[in-house]
Amino acid sequence: MTIKIIIVEDESIVAWDLEQRLKLLGHEVVGIAASGADALNLVKNNKVDLILMDIILKGNLNGIETAILIKKDYNIPIIYNSANSDFKTLKEIKKTEPYEYLVKPFDDTRLKKAINNALNY
Template sequence: MKTKVLVVENEILIADDLCATLEELNYHVLEPALDYYSAIEILQTESVDIVILDIQLGGKKTGMDVAEYIRKHLNVPFIYLSSHSDQKTLELVKDTMPYGYLVKPFNAPDVQTTLAIALSNHSRYTNKRASYEKEEKVDLTPMEKVVLRLVADNRTTKEIAEWLSISLSTVKNHRHNICVKLDLPQGTHSLLKWAIENKHTFY
């Protein structure tokens, strides 16, 4: 399935040019939004994978206002499009936490690279947040969290037992309980894999 892109740009010629470029790059491009209100209407009715926002939309509402709506209501990455790349402009938009920045005039390679990086970073962030939320919801005991950290450090059951001065059976029991709480299969390397992939959530 093609990645669905919404372009928010008040200058119709630039919007059409960008949409044509995106279509050539094999993206599914929605009808561009020319102002804040049409952008919000589309975002409320269409599923979108990424949004490209012009900063200035020719009215009181700007691309940053659209960005704030996205941040509050949607889990969708957005990048800014602007003819300005000076420090003042970058400082102005950075608090909205964009996933990228395209400078006019743009070309196809720049568009492709910026969108690919934005989508990849958003996917990584979303996965990390989901893992963190899962770990937060799981009621691990303090000792189970210690064992989980040691598992993430690739320590064996024997090494964990020696490190914590507890018996092998106690460590095995902790590992079993952690697997049950995390809904992981027993008797595989699933706990090690999960601990390594999600160690940022409990360190």
């Protein structure tokens, strides 16, 4: 089964790298969003199994705010991937009940494990 994933990442080189890594793991990237608004549009218009969400995004919404809106209307697992691992950020993300929190940089083994855990494989 192909897993359909949206990448929400404001840095294009990081998003591209994640997309390549996910494809090598056999997953389908249905879209890349640099802002919360773009992420919401992708979720609205695509069948998605999982979202990889950065905390810092372009636009008015950060990753946590975007995840709260997604969680309200959709039942899609979210894995955060961010360089932010301070106490305040970790406390804030708990509001969205994420499936995993990957601190950048992370390797493919950690990414694969996080995806499997989020989708209960």
